[in-house]
Amino acid sequence: MEEGVIKKLMASVKCGVCGQRYEVDNISILSHHEDLWFLSASCVACDTQCLMVAIIKKDKVVKVITDLTEAELDKFRHMDKLTADEMLDMHNFLKDFNGDFSQLFS
Numbered sequence: 864m865e866e867g868v869i870k871k872l873m874a875s876v877k878c879g880v881c882g883q884r885y886e887v888d889n890i891s892i893l894s895h896h897e898d899l900w901f902l903s904a905s906c907v908a909c910d911t912q913c914l915m916v917a918i919i920k921k922d923k924v925v926k927v928i929t930d931l932t933e934a935e936l937d938k939f940r941h942m943d944k945l946t947a948d949e950m951l952d953m954h955n956f957l958k959d960f961n962g963d964f965s966q967l968f969s
């Protein structure tokens with residue numbers, strides 16, 4: 864999928880701090896693995912840096928998880944070593960996951 868398309872899709876996501884929508888120019892794609900995309904975005908209004916994991920299928924954002932810490936993102940970014948089965952598990956996990964990473968890792 865085109866990175867420009869991904870950025871456009873992610874521009875509909877709002878800043879978790881102030882509610883401002885992210886702008887395409889302020890979104891960076893860090894890496895991706897099949898339908899999973901890892902992005903960072905900085906808010907034009909409050910300058911907050913946000914890390915996101917998005918599941919994107921056929922030009923459509925299925926799920927966006929935000930507010931990841933660097934360590935959490937790093938963990939995701941190394942998933943390319945996983946097997947297809949493990950990826951599927953992760954897909955299922957993210958599908959049902961409520962986004963509360965602090966609870967998950969506590």
Ligand SMILES: [Zn+2]
Pocket residue numbers: 878879880881882883906907908909910911
């Ligand atoms: Zn903001």
